[in-house]
Amino acid sequence: MMNDWWFWREWPTPYRRFTTFLFGVAGLLLLSFLGLYAADIIPALGWDVISRGEWIANPLTLFDPDTHSTNLSGDFLLVQQLFRGKPLHIEAAWGYGLLALIGFLFSLGLALISSLSRLWYIVGMTAVVFLLFFFKLDLLQVPFAENRGGLVLTLVLYLPLSYYFHAIKTEVSLFVRMALFAIATVVLGVLVAQFSDPTYPLFFLSQYAVILPIFLILLFVITVAHEPIANLLYVATQSGGKQAVFHYITFTAIYLAYLFISYLHATNTLHWDIYFLDGYVVLAISSILGIWGFRQRADMAKNSLPYRPVGAWMYFLMMIGSWGSLIYFWITANDPLIETVEEVTYMAHMGFGVVFFLYTLSNFYTPMRLGKAVYRVLYKPHRMPFYVFRFMGIIASIAAGYNSSNYPITRTTAGDFNGIADAYWLEEDLTLAQAYYMEGRIFSSVNHRSNYSLASVAIENQRTQNAIQHLAKGVGKNPLPQTFVNLSLMLNDEGKFFDAKFQLEDGTATFPNSGPIANNLGLLYYNTNFLDSAGYYFADAQNSRRSVEEASTNIWSIGAKLNVKVSVDSALDLLYTGNAGQDANLLAWLGQQDQAFALPAPPPFPKDSILSQNDFGRLYNYTLLQLNQPDTAWVNDLHGYTEKLENDPWWERLTLAKAWVDFQALNFVEATKGVARLSLALPSKRGYYENLLGLMSLKIGMPNKAMVHFREAIRENHRPAPIHYVFAQLEAGQFTQARQYLSDLGSTLPSASTTRTKVNLLSEALDWNPASGKELSDQQKHWVIRYRNLYLPPATILEEWQSMGTNDFKALAGLFLWENDPELAPYVQSELSSLPVSTAALAQRIAFSLVAADPDQPDLATHSLTPITPQQKLQQRMAAIGLENGAASAETMKALAAQAPINPDLVQQVTNGLNNDGDTLGAYALIQQAVTFNQWDVELLKTYAIQCIKAGFPALGEKALDDLKLSLPAEEYNTLEAEYREIETLLTPAGFG
Numbered sequence: 002m003m004n005d006w007w008f009w010r011e012w013p014t015p016y017r018r019f020t021t022f023l024f025g026v027a028g029l030l031l032l033s034f035l036g037l038y039a040a041d042i043i044p045a046l047g048w049d050v051i052s053r054g055e056w057i058a059n060p061l062t063l064f065d066p067d068t069h070s071t072n073l074s075g076d077f078l079l080v081q082q083l084f085r086g087k088p089l090h091i092e093a094a095w096g097y098g099l100l101a102l103i104g105f106l107f108s109l110g111l112a113l114i115s116s117l118s119r120l121w122y123i124v125g126m127t128a129v130v131f132l133l134f135f136f137k138l139d140l141l142q143v144p145f146a147e148n149r150g151g152l153v154l155t156l157v158l159y160l161p162l163s164y165y166f167h168a169i170k171t172e173v174s175l176f177v178r179m180a181l182f183a184i185a186t187v188v189l190g191v192l193v194a195q196f197s198d199p200t201y202p203l204f205f206l207s208q209y210a211v212i213l214p215i216f217l218i219l220l221f222v223i224t225v226a227h228e229p230i231a232n233l234l235y236v237a238t239q240s241g242g243k244q245a246v247f248h249y250i251t252f253t254a255i256y257l258a259y260l261f262i263s264y265l266h267a268t269n270t271l272h273w274d275i276y277f278l279d280g281y282v283v284l285a286i287s288s289i290l291g292i293w294g295f296r297q298r299a300d301m302a303k304n305s306l307p308y309r310p311v312g313a314w315m316y317f318l319m320m321i322g323s324w325g326s327l328i329y330f331w332i333t334a335n336d337p338l339i340e341t342v343e344e345v346t347y348m349a350h351m352g353f354g355v356v357f358f359l360y361t362l363s364n365f366y367t368p369m370r371l372g373k374a375v376y377r378v379l380y381k382p383h384r385m386p387f388y389v390f391r392f393m394g395i396i397a398s399i400a401a402g403y404n405s406s407n408y409p410i411t412r413t414t415a416g417d418f419n420g421i422a423d424a425y426w427l428e429e430d431l432t433l434a435q436a437y438y439m440e441g442r443i444f445s446s447v448n449h450r451s452n453y454s455l456a457s458v459a460i461e462n463q464r465t466q467n468a469i470q471h472l473a474k475g476v477g478k479n480p481l482p483q484t485f486v487n488l489s490l491m492l493n494d495e496g497k498f499f500d501a502k503f504q505l506e507d508g509t510a511t512f513p514n515s516g517p518i519a520n521n522l523g524l525l526y527y528n529t530n531f532l533d534s535a536g537y538y539f540a541d542a543q544n545s546r547r548s549v550e551e552a553s554t555n556i557w558s559i560g561a562k563l564n565v566k567v568s569v570d571s572a573l574d575l576l577y578t579g580n581a582g583q584d585a586n587l588l589a590w591l592g593q594q595d596q597a598f599a600l601p602a603p604p605p606f607p608k609d610s611i612l613s614q615n616d617f618g619r620l621y622n623y624t625l626l627q628l629n630q631p632d633t634a635w636v637n638d639l640h641g642y643t644e645k646l647e648n649d650p651w652w653e654r655l656t657l658a659k660a661w662v663d664f665q666a667l668n669f670v671e672a673t674k675g676v677a678r679l680s681l682a683l684p685s686k687r688g689y690y691e692n693l694l695g696l697m698s699l700k701i702g703m704p705n706k707a708m709v710h711f712r713e714a715i716r717e718n719h720r721p722a723p724i725h726y727v728f729a730q731l732e733a734g735q736f737t738q739a740r741q742y743l744s745d746l747g748s749t750l751p752s753a754s755t756t757r758t759k760v761n762l763l764s765e766a767l768d769w770n771p772a773s774g775k776e777l778s779d780q781q782k783h784w785v786i787r788y789r790n791l792y793l794p795p796a797t798i799l800e801e802w803q804s805m806g807t808n809d810f811k812a813l814a815g816l817f818l819w820e821n822d823p824e825l826a827p828y829v830q831s832e833l834s835s836l837p838v839s840t841a842a843l844a845q846r847i848a849f850s851l852v853a854a855d856p857d858q859p860d861l862a863t864h865s866l867t868p869i870t871p872q873q874k875l876q877q878r879m880a881a882i883g884l885e886n887g888a889a890s891a892e893t894m895k896a897l898a899a900q901a902p903i904n905p906d907l908v909q910q911v912t913n914g915l916n917n918d919g920d921t922l923g924a925y926a927l928i929q930q931a932v933t934f935n936q937w938d939v940e941l942l943k944t945y946a947i948q949c950i951k952a953g954f955p956a957l958g959e960k961a962l963d964d965l966k967l968s969l970p971a972e973e974y975n976t977l978e979a980e981y982r983e984i985e986t987l988l989t990p991a992g993f994g
Contacts, residue, residue, distance in 0.1 A: 008296060009313065015176065016310045023317035024292075030324035031285055037331055038281055044095075045334045046453065046483050047087045048517060050551055052582055052614035055079045057562060059592055059625065077589035077625060078618040078654075079558045080582035082551040083524050084517035085490055086483025088457040091423045095332060096204035102325045103210050104186045106217070109318050111159060112178035113311050115166040122167050128216075129163075130156065135212040154192075158185045175310070201427050208420040214326030215338070215413060221319035222284065222346055225291035226353035226394070229256060229283070232290050234361055235376040238369060246369040253358050257351065264347035264401075269478075280343035281327075283350055288320055298380040298387070330416070333423065336479045337441070337448045338416035341409045345398075348409075352398030353390075360390040415445035422454065431458050447477040453484060465491060482508060482515040489521060501525060516545020520552050532559050550580050557586035564593045577604060585618030592626050600626055606638070611647040617654070624658040628665045653679060667875055668900040669701055670934055680713075688719030695725055701871045701903045704732035705937035724756055727763065731788045739788075740767050771797050779807035786814040795824055802829065812838050812847060820850060842869050849873050875901055895927070902931030905940035912944060916951060925952035939968060943977055950985050958985075 009020040037043075056076040114125035133155045162185060166178050193202050230253055237249035263278040265271035295316045296308055330338040364382040365375040380387060422437030435458045441451035452475035459468035472488040485508030493501035502525055508518040523538030536559055542552035557575075560567065569591065576587050584603065591598070603623055606612075612620065624639070639659040642648050648655065660675035673694060680690035695710035707729040714722035723746050730739035743764055750757040766781040767788065777785065782801045790798060802818065805811040815833040818825045834851055838844050846869035853876060868874040875897075882893045891914055898911040908931045915924035925948050932938075932945045942965055949958030962981060966974050 006293075008293070009310070012309060015174075019176075020310060020313055020317070023314060023321065027288075027317050027320040027324065030321060030328060031288060034324050034328050034331060035281065035285060037328065043334045043481070044092070044332045045090050046481060047090065048483070048547070049085045049087050051083050051085055052618075053081050053083065054614055054618065055081065055558070055562075057589065059589075077561070077592055077622050078585055079561055079589055080554060080585045080615055080618045081524055081527065081558050082554045082580075082582050082615075083490075083521050084486055084548065084551070086481070086487045088460060089423075089426060089454050091333065091427050093201050093204050093427060095329060096201070096207040096424075096427075099214070099326070099329045100190070100203055100207035100210065102322070102329075103207065103213050104183065104190070106318055106322045107213065108179050108182040108186055109314065111163055111182045112166075112175050113315055113318070115163045115178055116171075116175065116311055117167075119167075126160070126163060129159065132213050132216060133159075135209065136206070137209045155189065158189055175314075199424070199428055201424065204427055205421075205424045208417075208424050211326075211417065211420055214322050214329075215417075217319050217322035218326060218342055219345065221288075221323040222342075222349045223353070223391075223395070223398075224295065224316075224319060225284075225287035226346075226349035226398070227357035227390075228287045228290040228294045229350065230354050230357050230361075231294055231376075231379060234379065238373070238375045241372045241374060243370065243372045245372055245375075246366065249361075249369065253354075257354055257358070260347065260351055260354065264344075264351065267343060267347060280346040284323075284342075284346045287350070288324070291316065291320075333420070334450055334453070334481070335416045335419050336450050337412040337419065337445050340448075340479060341412045341416065344409055348398045348401045349394075351401045352396075353394035356390055356394040356397050360385050360387075411444045412448065415441040415443075415448050415451060418444065419448075419450050419454065422451075426454070426458075431461055434458060442474075447474060449475050449479040449481065449484065453481075456487070465495070469495075476504070476507070480508075480511065482512050482518050485511070486517055486521055489525075493525065498525070498529070514545060516542040516548025516552065519545070520548045520555065523552070523555060527555065527559065532563065535559060550583065553579055554583040554586060557583055557590060561586050561590040561593070564590070569594055569596050569598050573598060573601070576601065581613070581615035581619040585615060585622050588619065588622035588626060592622065606642075610642065611645060612642060612651055617648075617651045621651075621654055621658055624662060628661055653683065664697060664871075667871065667878060667897065669697075669871070669903060670900055670930070673697060673934075688714045688717030688722065691717065692719050692722045692725060695722070695729065699725075699729060699732060701901075703903065703935055703937070704729045706935065708733065720756070724759060724763075727760075736767075736788065736792070740764075743767070777801075779805045779810040783810045783814045787817050790817075790822060795822075798822075799825055799828055808836055808838050809840070809843060812836050812843055816847060816850060819854070845869050846873065849877075871901075871903070875904055875907070879904075879907060899927060899930060902934050902941070903938075905938060905944065908941060909944050912948060916948075921948070921952045924948055925954070939965070946977070947981060947984060950981060950988065953988075955985065 009017050011017075012020065055078070057079055059077045110125075111129065114122060114129070117125060134152060136152075136155065159182070162181060166173055190203060190206070193206055197205075199205050233252045233256065234249055237252060238245045242248075259278055260283070262271060262273070263280070263283075266273070266277045267280060295312065327339070327342060330342070360382070361369075361375070361379070363385040365373075365378075368375050368378075418437050418441035422434045422441065425431075425434035425437060428434075435455060438451045438454045438458065441448065442455065445451070452471045456468040456471035456475065459465070459471060469488065469491050472484055472491070475484045476488065485504050489501040489504040489508070492504060502522070505518055505522040505525065508515065509522065512518060519538045520542035523535045523542060525535075526532070526538065527535035536556065539552045539556045539559070542548040543556070545552075559565070572587050572591055575583070576591075577584055591600070600623075603619055606616065606620070610616065620639075620642070639655060639662060643652055643655045643659060656675050656679055660672045660679075663669075663672035663675065676690050676694050676697065680687050680694065683690070691710045692714040695707040695714065698704070698707035698710060708726060711722050711726035711729055715726060723742075727739050727743050727746065730736075730742065743760060747757065747760045747764060750760060762778070762781055763784060765775070766777060766784040769775060769777060769781070769785055769789075771793070782805050785793070786798055786802055798818070802811065802814050805814065812833065815829040815836070818829050819833060820826075830851070833847060836847070838847070845867045849866045849868050850873070852866060853873070868877045878897060879894070882890050882897065891911075894907070895911050895915070898908050902908050908928060912924045912928050915921070915927065928941070928945045928948045931941050935941055942961060946958050946961035946965060949955070949961060958981065962978060965977065969977065
């Protein structure tokens with residue numbers, strides 16, 4: 002018997018193939034459930050990963066005019082990732098799958114029942130009618146199904162057809178019968194789908210029809226419960242030894258004792274730290290053994306239940322229904338039903354096991370002592386009939402698990418209500434869903450599924466306290482990691498840190514290998530600055546495949562926050578290998594390192610991407626690190642992200658990042674437009690952005706424009722703006738006005754403020770008299786040299802410069818003299834070229850400035866030195882453009898002049914080129930944009946006035962001349978006017994004017 006594994010291979014081909022199909026489906030479902038169970042995959046209750054941001058200061062020297070030491074903070078974004086259990090998630094497809102399974106089993110079952118003897122046919126159809134009664138079609142609001150009309154319809158569909166096959170057309174094959182019953186089932190489904198009111202009527206039907214799978218599971222468990230002991234008997238007696246009875250009794254006693262201990266563990270009665278026999282593993286073993294065991298005992302009922310093929314198919318029907326239904330219960334996390342099946346499995350295997358043990362001893366004790374092969378006649382008793390074993394087994398099973406306070410039938414009812422509530426949840430009818438979940442909790446107060454679902458409903462209704470109460474009950478029995486995590490998150494949001502921590506600690510005790518729980522516990526410690534404890538739990542979470550990426554992200558958040566010293570190469574190796582949040586933290590850490598390194602570009606995003614917090618963090622931090630090497634394509638991508646409405650949460654930072662990149666790419670017009678857009682769009686931050694526009698204007702040598710923005714920032718009460726305004730006045734040559742404003746400012750500031758200290762130092766420098774003998778600091782001497790250069794004797798200026806002891810300030814002052822004072826420049830050149838300074842940027846700036854002024858040095862376009870200031874970068878770019886061919890050079894130069902109209906010579910050169918090509922309107926458009934951007938530059942205004950007459954706009958030209966008359970010396974103005982009138986005469990046709 003046991004050697005004939007494929008006993009159906011000699012059957013007729015149709016039977017053989019269909020049996021193989023059923024065997025394959027049953028095996029696949031069994032393995033699928035065990036796989037889901039072992040991997041703890043529960044689709045209805047998954048995980049959401051939430052990213053939260055934290056800004057850490059990163060001083061940028063992007064807008065650090067050497068006139069004062071004001072840094073702009075370009076903060077890096079750190080990303081922390083935490084887990085949150087998803088709200089209840091039900092897919093209609095799951096219910097449809099269950100309904101398809103029920104329909105298949107129902108059709109096959111009816112076909113098999115119709116082939117049975119009259120007695121068993123009546124018993125079978127009575128059971129079918131009983132099950133149809135529970136389908137409750139009248140609740141689906143189908144017009145013809147009201148007042149038990151649905152039950153009548155199903156009886157009309159199935160009973161006549163069943164009786165026809167059973168009593169009239171008995172020769173019809175099982176396949177034809179099954180096909181016709183399947184058609185009847187499809188017709189029923191179509192009628193329900195077409196005429197019922199709910200949006201998902203078939204899902205409702207699947208939940209009401211779940212009584213059939215529950216019935217099949219119960220029947221199947223009873224059928225196979227004795228199989229392990231039957232096979233122990235086979236093992237003990239197959240060899241024919243006379244110790245068989247001893248071996249059998251010993252094996253059975255151990256098995257039953259271990260089963261009982263496992264049952265106590267499953268019901269939370271026993272808590273030993275040993276491996277227990279899992280109920281589903283027991284059922285899986287019994288299911289497999291039962292395939293051959295059921296065949297063996299079918300001989301007893303061969304007259305009423307022929308095994309070939311009816312008996313075999315009946316067994317596979319129960320097996321498929323059981324494991325398929327268990328999969329559905331598992332993926333929907335319906336723990337009352339899952340727990341009930343497990344407990345019933347233990348109860349039945351203990352009850353039927355004990356009675357079957359007595360059955361074998363009663364009938365076969367003597368043959369076993371004689372070493373007979375008892376397993377061959379196991380189901381041919383001569384004392385205790387097999388039906389008595391069945392009856393007593395049921396009684397023993399009930400006795401084995403009886404607990405009046407928590408009887409399995411109450412949990413089954415709770416699970417049934419959960420399923421019906423799921424249908425209303427899917428319909429988004431939260432009121433009825435809540436009512437049915439409450440019914441489920443009434444029948445099983447601590448069942449996890451009802452409480453978690455009620456919490457999901459409460460969250461949807463924004464009732465946090467109710468959700469907390471439901472989750473608190475949900476952790477009482479059969480909790481999942483999601484329950485602990487969500488309860489902790491809600492308690493923490495309520496400000497109950499310790500309660501939140503205790504919940505996660507309880508979660509780690511219940512689920513020691515849960516990465517999400519460990520990760521969230523680490524974040525609790527992180528948020529309270531217990532970073533050592535946070536790192537411990539993050540490291541623990543890295544051991545879980547589910548949370549390894551999130552934990553790594555959080556570890557690098559600690560690394561960036563503390564600027565932990567590790568190898569730069571190690572960080573670069575990790576970059577772009579995990580999620581975008583980890584990349585953001587790695588980039589933030591790299592941005593704090595002094596070591597030079599080549600930074601690879603991030604993976605490309607589509608230009609219209611919707612950015613998550615992680616994506617934004619990676620994009621933004623990368624942009625900060627690439628400011629000195631801006632990429633045109635990167636600028637375009639940033640623009641694409643800002644235009645996407647879905648990226649509105651990141652719009653401000655993305656716009657600012659694009660402005661930074663534009664500024665570094667010498668596109669000053671677009672850079673200032675971007676910041677001006679922020680100033681207009683964000684009234685609460687207008688002072689900040691107007692101040693930023695002022696700093697940008699100062700950096701590119703436009704102090705008058707800077708003053709306008711600083712005045713706006715002062716009106717918005719932006720604290721740093723007044724001192725910046727003073728420096729802008731000084732840079733614009735308004736020395737007297739600056740001193741007066743500085744005096745007024747000092748009287749309004751608290752005496753202990755940092756700004757008051759700077760005001761006092763600057764006032765001393767501006768009021769300093771060489772004859773006073775007062776010693777100035779090196780910073781003050783720098784200010785004296787820069788702002789009083791025109792008011793003090795050159796010898797005094799040079800003496801003060803030579804007396805400076807701080808190399809950085811001395812270098813800045815020397816650079817000013819080198820670039821702006823031809824008389825003193827030769828005296829500072831030698832020492833300036835060899836002066837040791839503290840930063841590479843300052844050294845490169847000095848070297849570039851010296852090279853740019855030396856005619857014997859190589860061309861700037863091919864020189865290896867790095868430009869630092871915007872003016873130096875523009876100078877090098879102009880030199881590089883000069884090496885291009887004529888057409889390309891002209892177009893590139895035109896684009897540069899439009900983007901960076903801060904160099905009058907550049908604008909004049911491009912304007913002349915356009916005029917020579919006959920494009921006077923193009924030249925006018927260029928100079929008009931330049932004047933709009935920099936209306937205080939006299940050279941640009943002069944070019945504009947001339948271009949107005951060339952382009953045919955004499956009225957605009959006359960107005961420009963009138964404006965210039967107020968700002969130019971008389972001699973210079975007369976020269977300009979003469980040139981203007983000459984061009985006007987040349988362009989005016991004879992007879993006009």
